């Protein structure tokens with residue numbers, strides 16, 4: 001019998017949890033990491049805008065093994081290229097990871113999928129560094 005592989009997306013509980021995580025991530029960024037939030041398109045209250053939230057949510061859904069709507073709508077993620085205009089140094093990398101860790105805590109994500117995300121998010125954030133310091 002073929003082995004059935006459970007995706008991180010399924011372990012998280014699907015789209016609803018991913019969208020909750022993304023909302024908490026950008027809310028935490030707006031509250032605690034204003035320098036990082038300012039690099040994003042923000043509304044008049046300094047909160048990261050709806051369009052950016054939705055694009056990141058669609059990306060995460062696909063990246064975690066769910067439906068590939070992001071790729072179908074926007075093409076290959078090419079994360080380094082798409083962050084080319086964004087100066088990512090170690091301070092911004094660490095701010096991003098802090099906001100994500102808060103969001104993972106607030107969303108109550110634990111167990112093996114949390115261990116996976118605690119390893120993978122910092123790796124991707126480090127890979128996106130493009131500015132000394």
Ligand code: HEM
Pocket residue numbers: 036039040041042049052055056059074077079082083086087088092093096121124125126128129
């Ligand atoms: C390392 C620190 C990071 C910084 C400073 C950063 C910053 C940004 C900024 C400024 C944008 C543009 C959004 C806007 O204009 O409102 C963006 C978009 C995006 N980021 Fe990051 N990001 C970081 C890490 C990550 C990581 C680790 C991931 C993936 C796990 C990621 C995935 C994305 C995606 C998918 C988009 C949308 C791209 C698009 O469709 O145009 N970012 N990021």
